[in-house]
Amino acid sequence: MHLHHATDDLRKPAPLPLLALHASASAILSVALLPPAGWPLGLACCVLILAMLLRALHAPAAQPGSAASGTALLALDLLVFLLCYALREADASWHATAFCILLVAPYAGVTRHLLAGAGLAFVASLVWLGLQEDFQAGNAATLLLLNLTGLCTSHGQQRQRRAHVLQHAILAEQAVRDHLTGCYNRRYLDEHLLGAELARSQRHGLCLTAILCDLDHFKRINDAHGHAAGDAALRNFAALLGNATRRGIDSVVRHGGEEFLLILPETDLAGGVRLAERLRDGLAQHIGTTASFGVASLACAPGSPAPGAPALVNAADRLLYQAKHAGRNCVRAAMLDAL
Numbered sequence: 353m354h355l356h357h358a359t360d361d362l363r364k365p366a367p368l369p370l371l372a373l374h375a376s377a378s379a380i381l382s383v384a385l386l387p388p389a390g391w392p393l394g395l396a397c398c399v400l401i402l403a404m405l406l407r408a409l410h411a412p413a414a415q416p417g418s419a420a421s422g423t424a425l426l427a428l429d430l431l432v433f434l435l436c437y438a439l440r441e442a443d444a445s446w447h448a449t450a451f452c453i454l455l456v457a458p459y460a461g462v463t464r465h466l467l468a469g470a471g472l473a474f475v476a477s478l479v480w481l482g483l484q485e486d487f488q489a490g491n492a493a494t495l496l497l498l499n500l501t502g503l504c505t506s507h508g509q510q511r512q513r514r515a516h517v518l519q520h521a522i523l524a525e526q527a528v529r530d531h532l533t534g535c536y537n538r539r540y541l542d543e544h545l546l547g548a549e550l551a552r553s554q555r556h557g558l559c560l561t562a563i564l565c566d567l568d569h570f571k572r573i574n575d576a577h578g579h580a581a582g583d584a585a586l587r588n589f590a591a592l593l594g595n596a597t598r599r600g601i602d603s604v605v606r607h608g609g610e611e612f613l614l615i616l617p618e619t620d621l622a623g624g625v626r627l628a629e630r631l632r633d634g635l636a637q638h639i640g641t642t643a644s645f646g647v648a649s650l651a652c653a654p655g656s657p658a659p660g661a662p663a664l665v666n667a668a669d670r671l672l673y674q675a676k677h678a679g680r681n682c683v684r685a686a687m688l689d690a691l
């Protein structure tokens with residue numbers, strides 16, 4: 353889960369139907385507000401606007417559609433206004449009023465990108481209104497108030513949605529991570545990672561390698577220097593594993609207390625062994641302790657049945673056990689079907 357992906361959703365504009373509804377209501381209201389069209393049509397438009405506002409306020413943070421379509425519909429609004437103005441020049445101030453009032457509606461639904469456009473259209477209309485000979489101060493004040501309300505509502509909504517999406521993304525991220533080391537947790541491995549990587553390797557006929565590594569005599573670190581020092585050693589080990597693997601391709605999982613599992617897609621047995629040896633060297637140099645490694649690899653043929661998800665990890669576990677029994681600080685490796 354990537355937080356910036358989650359917040360990207362907020363940059364998407366309001367849904368197309370909302371803006372389409374808004375554009376048509378704008379057209380109707382521009383006409384309806386003119387005498388002698390009468391109040392029933394005006395009332396219907398107000399109900400429509402209210403419905404749009406409610407819908408926008410309850411819209412989920414991630415909206416379909418594109419910025420271009422939203423901008424096009426706001427432009428359509430402007431076109432409707434200009435047409436009304438051309439046809440009924442005498443009632444132009446009423447058209448401007450209708451147009452500006454209607455701009456309030458999309459405020460609640462549009463993104464910051466469109467918000468700037470809507471605000472600009474409002475300011476332009478207000479300036480234009482002020483330049484008219486029959487300038488009506490009441491109209492201008494109403495417009496100002498309504499649009500400011502729209503802007504504030506929209507701003508608050510955006511802030512709330514952003515906080516909500518961020519919080520959701522953070523919680524989702526925390527659910528798959530080990531809080532001490534920041535590595536993926538066992539649940540993520542079992543419920544998603546291993547199955548997905550096995551399926552992908554099988555689909556493309558690629559190798560998949562798992563390295564299970566375990567710090568040697570870790571209990572002694574705890575006993576000699578305390579639990580906090582043990583925690584620090586685990587964090588350093590996790591950082592070493594993270595730095596040695598490919599970001600966005602390999603996965604580092606905290607498999608148990610001081611045991612970590614690396615899932616390496618598109619990596620054959622020789623590649624897995626090379627990485628394990630590099631890690632063994634790095635540990636001795638940077639952390640001053642040793643670890644044992646079990647490396648199991650699987651060569652998938654496209655279309656062939658994949659082994660059950662736990663088979664690869666179980667094989668790495670058996671090899672790690674062999675490494676411990678061979679005196680620790682060493683690597684044991686095998687192809688899955690050779691075990």
Ligand SMILES: Nc1nc2c(ncn2[C@@H]2O[C@H](COP(=O)(O)OP(=O)(O)OP(=O)(O)O)[C@@H](O)[C@H]2O)c(=O)[nH]1
Binds near residue numbers: 567579608
């Ligand atoms: N500080 C710390 N210690 C932990 C954590 N999780 C497990 N441990 C400790 O890790 C130690 C594991 O001990 P053992 O299973 O005997 O393994 P070992 O001492 O590394 O011995 P070998 O694996 O056989 O080389 C235990 O003392 C656990 O309490 C943790 O999150 N923090």
